[in-house]
Amino acid sequence: MALSNRIQNGLRLTPLDEWMPESGDGLLLDVADEPEARFIRAPVIAIRFPAFTDGRGLSLAVLLRTRFGFEGELRAIGEVHPDIIHYMRRCGFDNFQLAEGKCLPPAGSKTDSILAPYSDYYQASVLQPEPASRRIRRVA
Amino acid sequence: MYTYDTFDRQFVRERVSHYRSQTERYLAGELTEDEFLQLRLRNGLYVQRLAPMLRVAVPYGTLSSAQLRKLAHIARHFDRGYGHLSTRQNMQFNWPLLAEVPDILEALAEVDMHAIQTSGSCIRNVTTDQFAGVAGDEWVDPRPYCELIRQWSTSHPEFDWLPRKFKIAITGSRDDRAATAVHDIGLKVFRNDTGSIAFDVLVGGGLGRTPVVGQVIRRNLAAEHLLTYLEAIMRVYNRFGRRDNKYKARIKILVRAMTADGFREIVDEEWSHLEGGSSTLGADDLARMEAHFARPDYPRLETESTELDTRRLSHPQFSRWVEQNVAPHREAGYAIVTLSTKITGVPPGDVSDSQMEAVADWADEYGFGEIRISHEQNFVLPDVSRARLFELWQQAEANQLATANVGLISDIICCPGGDYCSLANAKSIPVAEAIQQQLKDLDYQHDIGPLDLNISGCMNACGHHHVGHIGILGVDKKGSEYYQISLGGHAGGGNSAATLGQIVGPSCARADVPSVIKKILDTFVDNRVVDETFLGCFQRIGIEPFKERIYGTV
Numbered sequence: 173m174a175l176s177n178r179i180q181n182g183l184r185l186t187p188l189d190e191w192m193p194e195s196g197d198g199l200l201l202d203v204a205d206e207p208e209a210r211f212i213r214a215p216v217i218a219i220r221f222p223a224f225t226d227g228r229g230l231s232l233a234v235l236l237r238t239r240f241g242f243e244g245e246l247r248a249i250g251e252v253h254p255d256i257i258h259y260m261r262r263c264g265f266d267n268f269q270l271a272e273g274k275c276l277p278p279a280g281s282k283t284d285s286i287l288a289p290y291s292d293y294y295q296a297s298v299l300q301p302e303p304a305s306r307r308i309r310r311v312a
Numbered sequence: 313m314y315t316y317d318t319f320d321r322q323f324v325r326e327r328v329s330h331y332r333s334q335t336e337r338y339l340a341g342e343l344t345e346d347e348f349l350q351l352r353l354r355n356g357l358y359v360q361r362l363a364p365m366l367r368v369a370v371p372y373g374t375l376s377s378a379q380l381r382k383l384a385h386i387a388r389h390f391d392r393g394y395g396h397l398s399t400r401q402n403m404q405f406n407w408p409l410l411a412e413v414p415d416i417l418e419a420l421a422e423v424d425m426h427a428i429q430t431s432g433s434c435i436r437n438v439t440t441d442q443f444a445g446v447a448g449d450e451w452v453d454p455r456p457y458c459e460l461i462r463q464w465s466t467s468h469p470e471f472d473w474l475p476r477k478f479k480i481a482i483t484g485s486r487d488d489r490a491a492t493a494v495h496d497i498g499l500k501v502f503r504n505d506t507g508s509i510a511f512d513v514l515v516g517g518g519l520g521r522t523p524v525v526g527q528v529i530r531r532n533l534a535a536e537h538l539l540t541y542l543e544a545i546m547r548v549y550n551r552f553g554r555r556d557n558k559y560k561a562r563i564k565i566l567v568r569a570m571t572a573d574g575f576r577e578i579v580d581e582e583w584s585h586l587e588g589g590s591s592t593l594g595a596d597d598l599a600r601m602e603a604h605f606a607r608p609d610y611p612r613l614e615t616e617s618t619e620l621d622t623r624r625l626s627h628p629q630f631s632r633w634v635e636q637n638v639a640p641h642r643e644a645g646y647a648i649v650t651l652s653t654k655i656t657g658v659p660p661g662d663v664s665d666s667q668m669e670a671v672a673d674w675a676d677e678y679g680f681g682e683i684r685i686s687h688e689q690n691f692v693l694p695d696v697s698r699a700r701l702f703e704l705w706q707q708a709e710a711n712q713l714a715t716a717n718v719g720l721i722s723d724i725i726c727c728p729g730g731d732y733c734s735l736a737n738a739k740s741i742p743v744a745e746a747i748q749q750q751l752k753d754l755d756y757q758h759d760i761g762p763l764d765l766n767i768s769g770c771m772n773a774c775g776h777h778h779v780g781h782i783g784i785l786g787v788d789k790k791g792s793e794y795y796q797i798s799l800g801g802h803a804g805g806g807n808s809a810a811t812l813g814q815i816v817g818p819s820c821a822r823a824d825v826p827s828v829i830k831k832i833l834d835t836f837v838d839n840r841v842v843d844e845t846f847l848g849c850f851q852r853i854g855i856e857p858f859k860e861r862i863y864g865t866v
């Protein structure tokens with residue numbers, strides 16, 4: 173996982189209506205955009221969250237990863253707040269550009285409690301394709 | 313009932329530390345008001361008129377006696393000695409301190425409880441029939457499926473940031489005591505022609521500002537597909553539900569915009585990719601969950617107790633309670649007892665710490681240590697031997713939990729309203745009390761027969777006024793509290809589909825509500841034919857005679 177404001181070396185992010193698969197540019201998506209198979213040719217896909225409470229980008233990420241098999245970098249940009257990152261990661265994001273003015277406390281237990289507050293989850297996700305009940309013996 | 317394993321315990325404990333650190337960051341100024349609002353809502357904490365309100369999850373309304381004792385402890389130590397049974401089978405505390413909430417959660421975690429997703433725009437606590445597993449008219453016990461949905465929806469990566477709150481209800485009985493038709497998703501579980509467990513799936517029901525009865529989008533869905541099909545619905549809603557206007561953000565608006573057929577098509581297309589995926593329930597998943605809800609070993613009892621008959625003859629009050637508050641159990645010799653919280657002078661659903669402890673003791677003494685909360689805001693003891701009903705009744709009487717009014721007009725469903733809720737247009741508790749005062753005579757109430765009277769303090773309809781046979785809605789008229797009355801609503805079940813009430817006419821002032829109710833009842837009494845219920849009579853004669861009596865003209 174990378175947490176940065178880094179723009180991929182020289183890589184441009186192009187909005188969907190201007191983006192061409194052969195351009196080699198990164199693709200910038202709005203949370204309302206409809207995912208398409210040709211997107212997987214982008215080296216990077218960035219999804220812009222208009223608000224940290226807007227879950228559409230989570231579903232879009234899941235579709236890109238699971239339905240279309242996108243394996244490149246999936247970056248969350250826009251209103252990316254630290255407390256939402258644990259959801260985003262499980263939906264397939266692997267790079268996060270925090271919203272302006274947001275930062276993480278220096279590495280340590282406090283950061284862990286924000287970025288990875290749970291050691292495991294019940295349901296399947298992009299990160300963990302099998303639900304807990306199938307991975308571990310659930311005993312009282 | 314479901315018992316936590318090490319996985320559940322670990323998750324809930326981690327939830328407590330997670331929430332504690334969020335609270336600390338907020339108090340230290342590291343989280344903005346707006347960020348913390350969203351985070352605390354996903355943990356059941358509202359900030360209300362007078363104080364924060366903490367809503368504790370009671371999954372599908374089932375509690376153990378140890379859990380209820382812990383709730384009593386919390387009421388005593390962190391609140392003002394009482395709690396409130398909500399219309400979604402949860403328990404609410406009205407006076408906790410924001411800084412103490414993490415300690416309350418820690419106390420809850422000791423008995424495998426939490427407040428996860430009891431508010432906020434996420435999948436809420438799943439609700440069901442308060443008689444699940446013991447009802448005489450049950451096809452399939454819905455609780456294993458409730459628990460599977462609880463686990464699947466807990467901190468779901470994709471569905472915790474929805475356009476709006478999302479409520480799922482399941483019934484497995486002919487009489488739909490869970491009111492599934494007025495939920496975002498309603499599930500009816502049954503055994504199909506081949507003897508397998510299957511679901512009918514309704515979507516887009518709901519009350520609030522735009523009340524709608526849900527529509528069936530899939531029949532006979534095999535149990536193994538339950539979660540993948542829910543995933544398909546949730547994904548379509550999460551992506552396409554409106555986010556620009558919170559009054560248009562519920563799934564019912566999306567279903568209406570797409571039409572039920574259009575919505576079904578999109579869901580089915582989505583599901584075609586998910587069907588058979590990793591959330592598919594295997595036979596072992598289902599069996600493991602069903603085992604949690606295996607029926608207790610009921611000692612064999614005499615089918616009928618002569619003792620009970622004698623007591624009923626000598627104690628007419630007891631007899632009336634048996635008639636009204638005791639429901640048939642699937643096992644011979646047992647009964648389901650509803651302990652009514654609706655006693656005049658106490659806000660509907662409010663229970664004191666000592667009442668909670670008493671109920672917990674009775675659950676151990678007369679049953680298998682289990683208690684239910686009904687959406688009508690009463691406690692239920694699911695496994696009482698009929699021969700011991702008299703003993704229980706005496707104790708319930710002494711604790712003000714034996715009003716023989718279950719299903720009668722004074723068993724009012726009532727939201728907290730303007731006394732507590734910051735969204736209210738008007739108070740609801742004093743209206744309930746005024747009506748109960750006026751109708752004190754239980755003989756009269758019995759004569760009136762089954763009648764659901766529901767009160768909400770605003771359009772959000774937490775008091776389910778649209779589906780009350782008589783519904784009362786608080787409205788704001790130029791700064792004063794007024795009440796709009798509707799008739800003929802019905803939550804569904806038996807042979808009739810859910811129906812929304814019709815507004816009877818212009819709203820009235822609070823002081824006039826009891827007299828309007830009296831006129832409505834008089835109209836019924838004058839028009840009814842033998843054995844007719846209020847609802848039956850209304851359906852036959854329509855709203856006009858009621859209008860005429862209330863307003864003088866048509």
Ligand code: SF4
Nearest residue numbers: 727733736769770774
């Ligand atoms: S119906 Fe309105 S007043 Fe009553 S609890 Fe709900 S939001 Fe509050």
